[in-house]
Amino acid sequence: MDVDSVECLSLPDAASAAAAMDADDVSLARHAHGALLAAAAAARAACSKGGAAVPAVASGVHELLECPVCTNSMYPPIHQCPNGHTLCSTCKARVHNRCPTCRQELGDIRCLALEKVAESLELPCKYFSLGCPEIFPYYSKIKHEAQCMFRPYNCPYAGSECAVVGDIPYLVSHLRDDHKVDMHSGCTFNHRYVKSNPREVENATWMLTVFHCFGQYFCLHFEAFQLGMAPVYMAFLRFMGDDNEARNYSYSLEVGANGRKMVWEGTPRSVRDSHRKVRDSHDGLIIQRNMALFFSGGDRKELKLRITGRIWKEQQTPDGTCTPNLCS
Numbered sequence: 001m002d003v004d005s006v007e008c009l010s011l012p013d014a015a016s017a018a019a020a021m022d023a024d025d026v027s028l029a030r031h032a033h034g035a036l037l038a039a040a041a042a043a044r045a046a047c048s049k050g051g052a053a054v055p056a057v058a059s060g061v062h063e064l065l066e067c068p069v070c071t072n073s074m075y076p077p078i079h080q081c082p083n084g085h086t087l088c089s090t091c092k093a094r095v096h097n098r099c100p101t102c103r104q105e106l107g108d109i110r111c112l113a114l115e116k117v118a119e120s121l122e123l124p125c126k127y128f129s130l131g132c133p134e135i136f137p138y139y140s141k142i143k144h145e146a147q148c149m150f151r152p153y154n155c156p157y158a159g160s161e162c163a164v165v166g167d168i169p170y171l172v173s174h175l176r177d178d179h180k181v182d183m184h185s186g187c188t189f190n191h192r193y194v195k196s197n198p199r200e201v202e203n204a205t206w207m208l209t210v211f212h213c214f215g216q217y218f219c220l221h222f223e224a225f226q227l228g229m230a231p232v233y234m235a236f237l238r239f240m241g242d243d244n245e246a247r248n249y250s251y252s253l254e255v256g257a258n259g260r261k262m263v264w265e266g267t268p269r270s271v272r273d274s275h276r277k278v279r280d281s282h283d284g285l286i287i288q289r290n291m292a293l294f295f296s297g298g299d300r301k302e303l304k305l306r307i308t309g310r311i312w313k314e315q316q317t318p319d320g321t322c323t324p325n326l327c328s
């Protein structure tokens, strides 16, 4: 991998500075996700009256349903040893038929009473502390949590396995401080990617730049990889937020020289979609290497691509209103 030799020169122009000042901060109305069960609503009302996050009884039972080995919530089948020590099914498969608590042989004893209790419970989403107000029957909880919009985001930095997760403001400072990512304000940009020996690249050359506009953050990715047998360069934008918000924005990328240019226009993908997933779906500006070298000019020994781009906000039609002539 030859990351250091890729140079990224940013040339923010006056227009982008002006645009940054114009950026409005209209926060988007978040759609409540998932229909609320009447019971959940009632439970929530009870919670807010009592001022406690979880009714005391439920939290006590919740502790009972915590696997003593891995501390995850237990879901049926819940197992127990002959002495009554409980265990989740994942752990049961790992402990070689010995109870981790008393070392007795485990056998195949289900704990039906606890399974019944589990079914009757309604519990808050595990991202409660991150702001999720939803309460679910035990079984729908897992399904919701996989899609919960309050679940933390993965670090969007590509090129290394970074295990950091968090909300967007946290990840923005993490990218700046720990990955030393370039940060820019404004919704237009003008970027140069320079590489001295483009013949020996591939697969590991990438760049990330973060843009701040419309009160949101966007990741501009640029990288080289093999597409089939052909070396290509690719640039694309990801939105630091959820998919439904990403759809409110569009962007364009342009690359060219010598009176020729290629233009890409698209919708940024959410950072919920991994960098790799976006790359492999070819959802961005793809430049064949020969074209890239042509755009670089000179003696084809050096890659010098100038990519200009713009991010804009799509016209919004608030839910429930009709566009004349389009409503049946």
Ligand SMILES: [Zn+2]
Pocket: 067, 068, 069, 070, 071, 072, 087, 088, 089, 090, 091, 092
């Ligand atoms: Zn377990």
Ligand SMILES: [Zn+2]
Pocket: 081, 082, 083, 084, 085, 099, 100, 101, 102, 103, 104
């Ligand atoms: Zn035991």
Ligand SMILES: [Zn+2]
Pocket: 125, 126, 127, 128, 132, 133, 134, 144, 145, 148, 149, 150
């Ligand atoms: Zn949730």
Ligand SMILES: [Zn+2]
Pocket: 155, 156, 157, 162, 163, 164, 174, 178, 179
């Ligand atoms: Zn990271």
